[in-house]
């Protein structure tokens with residue numbers, strides 16, 4: 001960047017010299033030529049705006065500092081004005097959402113499932129260890145709704161979307177159906193496996209349906225180790241996106257308790273085992289016995305939106321700060337022009 005005080009200041013020095021010479025030669029005060037008057041005016045303006053320029057330099061510095069600070073906070077990389085996703089280390093674990101229950105749902109619940117799937121996709125895209133995401137038996141009402149509401153899904157990256165059933169796409173030996181009704185409790189995640197989540201929003205009208213499906217197909221099944229780590233004031237049946245996110249969180253934290261508490265909404269009344277006494281009684285009564293895996297989409301949404309939008313909020317804040325600085329820069333420019 002050029003020295004702000006070099007150009008016009010140097011010119012105006014010459015102007016003054018010229019002026020002085022002229023005065024000396026004539027021996028009396030000469031009226032300045034049009035060109036000289038213009039140059040003198042420019043010089044005066046330049047001097048008057050010295051503070052403004054200093055202020056602008058300060059603001060630019062502050063803007064750059066803020067950007068660097070934000071970059072350090074979220075581990076993201078900034079190249080020019082573009083923000084890049086933090087370096088992700090993909091997991092080899094496959095996570096399948098089995099959409100073969102489509103005809104068991106009313107449209108309202110299909111729409112909820114669509115939202116849950118969108119969340120799964122968004123969370124996986126920003127995860128530290130994204131899984132190999134499969135959406136199988138994709139068709140029927142769900143596909144129609146996805147086409148109608150937001151056709152953007154056709155451009156989704158890093159997700160295998162197929163109309164085929166998961167057992168046609170993946171090997172039987174690698175499949176584990178996740179279901180709260182299984183007597184087997186997951187201890188560890190095996191990254192060589194394909195874990196299946198039932199793509200269903202049913203307010204538990206179809207109790208045990210995913211467990212039955214696993215048995216019919218003769219594939220392994222397991223439930224999440226919720227009981228060992230959290231005391232829930234509602235049933236242990238979770239929404240598709242909760243299960244999905246818990247798996248993502250576990251892959252990052254390698255700690256079930258942390259994974260559950262990062263993901264589960266407050267309304268489910270999740271408390272660490274051993275701290276149950278601290279549970280709010282009214283909340284417990286409100287939730288007890290209610291399947292909360294999809295009926296609480298509102299709170300579900302809030303929590304998910306909070307998580308999904310946390311990054312966007314940081315970005316928005318950053319954009320706001322940048323806009324404020326831009327605005328004040330513009331105002332300075334306007335002042336300069338005026």
Ligand SMILES: C[S@@+](CC[C@H](N)C(=O)[O-])C[C@H]1O[C@@H](n2cnc3c(N)ncnc32)[C@H](O)[C@@H]1O
Nearest residue numbers: 178179180197198206208209210224237238293
């Ligand atoms: C809303 S639930 C569906 C409930 C349905 N009545 C059933 O029996 O599958 C959606 C899916 O999340 C998974 N899921 C929910 N809670 C779970 C838990 N505690 N452990 C393992 N998987 C769970 C299952 O794959 C389930 O099919």
